Amino acid sequence: MSGSGDNPQPADPESVRLGAAGWIAIIAMFAFLASAIIYSVHAWGLLAGVGMSPMGWLFLVLGVVVTIAVGAGLMGLTTSEVSFTSIADSGIGDARYQVTVSGVPLLTWIPYMAGRYTAPTVIATAPVQSQGATN
Numbered sequence: 001m002s003g004s005g006d007n008p009q010p011a012d013p014e015s016v017r018l019g020a021a022g023w024i025a026i027i028a029m030f031a032f033l034a035s036a037i038i039y040s041v042h043a044w045g046l047l048a049g050v051g052m053s054p055m056g057w058l059f060l061v062l063g064v065v066v067t068i069a070v071g072a073g074l075m076g077l078t079t080s081e082v083s084f085t086s087i088a089d090s091g092i093g094d095a096r097y098q099v100t101v102s103g104v105p106l107l108t109w110i111p112y113m114a115g116r117y118t119a120p121t122v123i124a125t126a127p128v129q130s131q132g133a134t135n
Contacts, residue, residue, distance in 0.1 A: 077101065077104065080103070081101060081102060081103050081104050082099065082100070082101050083100045083102075084098070084099055084100075085097070085100070086098075086128075094127070096125045097125065097126050098123060098124070098125045099123070099124050100121065100122070100123050101119075101121070101122045101123075102121040103118060104118065104119040105117075105118060105119075106118065106119050
């Protein structure tokens with residue numbers, strides 16, 4: 001069924017090859033990664049004489065774990081769990097946007113709390129700064 005809409009393969013194998021801009025972007029990202037690694041190793045070496053208490057290590061590890069958990073959780077949201085509402089303007093410039101996150105499933109392996117749960121609903125509102133041209 002070549003040429004039909006239900007064929008997910010591109011018609012031309014050349015169209016999937018990475019162009020010059022793609023290669024430049026990949027090289028730039030690897031350059032950023034390499035410079036970050038070099039700087040990290042250099043900074044770590046400068047801290048050789050500095051000690052950190054066990055409480056400092058605990059909070060460092062907790063910060064990393066919580067940051068990764070929040071990032072992974074936000075990336076895992078689906079459209080069925082997030083809704084967006086524009087709250088009408090009453091004529092005095094008080095229009096607001098409202099985002100609601102609800103029905104997010106949670107899974108925990110913590111002893112005495114292990115199981116599946118549903119996160120509480122979170123509602124955030126923000127004023128509309130500008131809606132662009134009104135004419």
